[in-house]
Amino acid sequence: MLEIKNLHASVGGKEILRGINMSVNPGEVHAIMGPNGAGKSTLSNVLAGREGYEVTQGEVIYKGENLLELEPEERAQRGVFLAFQYPVEIPGVSNIYLLKAALNAVRKYQGLEEVDAIDFLNLVRDRMKLVKMDEQFLHRNVNEGFSGGEKKRNEILQMAVLEPALAILDETDSGLDIDALRVVAEGVNALRAEDRSIVMITHYQRLLDHIVPDFVHVLSEGRIVKSGDKELAKELEKSGYSWVHDAPEGQTA
């Protein structure tokens, strides 16, 4: 599904990612953990194709294609989804309008016809149950006046509608109280599938209590310094991030 090889990336001339190696197979859930400034968000932005991030070395292969050569929308159309840490507000554009436009953009790439209005509404209603969202959300402007929890649930709703092959969840747990975290996690768990890979980026272990990963990687100073299974996250929780700084570079999963 996703193969990251020796990935180096800079922001404004400063090297943030310094040789990331990682391999994600279909159906796997990977957690990337690390302290602030380790390069977690840079990695998700590079994968999604955000402007301002310069890849200086290495490559990223997604389903056999060089991901880094594709425009952000081309990546999205091919099934790469980023759940944003800070979902942006779009005044005057209703949630349902964006959802439909996004779904149709993906379908167009897949050579499918635009979705019928009735089918679409049924699909969205069905998916809203996953994240316990009220139908009135559909008619509110994208993220405008949403609480932190509502914004994150909305991201997962979009994921549920678009059904990506690779979902990158960037700090999806940040700013959520325990109830909201549970709802979001249940939504994500419902979307785990054999043909779908999920990469979760998080600072805290608590998310992993709710979404149990197959692999955990520790990112520090732009490198993956340790990889393991979910037990690794528990160790981190106990000992904090400080001990990994001195650890030798870990095996990649």
Next chain:
Amino acid sequence: MTDQSQQLESITQREYKAGFVTDIEADSLPPGLSEEVVREISRIKGEPDFMLEWRLKAYRHWLTMDTPEWAHVHYPEIDYQQISYYSAPKKKDDGPKSLDEVDPELLRTYEKLGVPLDERARLAGVAVDAVFDSVSVASTFQDKLAEEGIIFMPISQAVKAHPELVEKYLGSVVPYKDNYYAALNSAVFSDGSFVYIPKGVRCPMELSTYFRINAANTGQFERTLIIADDDSYVSYLEGCTAPMRDENQLHAAVVELVAMDRAQIKYSTVQNWYPGDENGKGGIYNFVTKRAACRGESSKVSWTQVETGSAITWKYPSVVLQGDNSIGEFYSVAVTNNMQQADTGTKMIHLGKNTSSTIISKGISAGRSQNAYRGLVRVGPNAENARNYTECDSLLMGDKCGAHTFPYIEVKNPTAKVEHEASTSKISEDQLFYCKQRGLDAEDAVSMIVNGFCKQVIRELPMEFAVEAQNLLGLSLEGSVG
């Protein structure tokens, strides 16, 4: 410049879709303006004496006036002697009696513009009075409207068929002395639309006029007069396009609306005159005076405009709220791109008691364009409990354009409540990236964000116009993002 801005810049460099020239023979007066030309226009149109007298008064007054220079626009001085003041498609005998007799070339022009003439009009339920250069070519649905007692015809025809109405109301809202361009228009206007809705009648369909400037070096001076008698309702749509020309063309129109007791007029404009090329060569100078009088109590006038074209737009659709409890509304989207300049807004003049007005203005600037909102809210000494709410938002695309807001508020009655809100924002990289990450390409993303920005205005447009306006925004709104 970032990749994204470059990409967006290329989207903004589109061809002007309506930029074709129709090859038909035209009868034109030679360029130049004099008392003789004014007399000649009146003679060609076979007007009654009162019209000629009025035109001459306007012309003589115009000679004493100076070009207004207060607007935030810049352009070389206009040589009024280089303009031809009359151009009409050559007539076969006495002119077309049905659509079959209309020059097929002309009909094709309308077809390209998507004007629903003939059968398509019937299906769409739109009555079209198409103004081609200066003469109304065909009016559809006149008969059907006549059954309701509604008069909808070219104003040149109304001058002869209903002189009493024209004489009573023409210039009653915008007097010929009002301003430089209104005086010029009053002297030389060649055609336009006339609408009269009788007492208690709700006009059963949207009335629509399509204006189009075709002949080179022709000024278009149309004049529209709409009268809604007591308890009547009418919705009027006006669309405008002009072919691509290197020279600048002058368009100085006057629109007057009169709403009597409890009458309602909804006037919608989608203006897509040729804006000039990306270097500012060519394009229409759009100097327009639009004003409504809410003469009767509880009357209501709404102006909705989507202005995407013209090299220069100078236009302030206004409402004079004379009747007690009358309501004035102004919803506007003004888009400027490349070298376009727009100075547009409204005037709400509160004279009656309990009058209220709403102003929603959305300005979008891209390229190296300049976009100004200029609005006056005046509350007279007798306007007890007058209310105004103004919201004025600007969206900048790129860092070479400008947005300006010039609000004027004059309140002479202490019971008035006047609110003004203004904001300026940019389409952010974050918004754009968010949409792209959901699979939308840059073009669709910008179009969606901008349409969202304009939603409050677009939703005021009648359905068929709203779709056209959204498409237009998609075509001409996209710009560079800084």
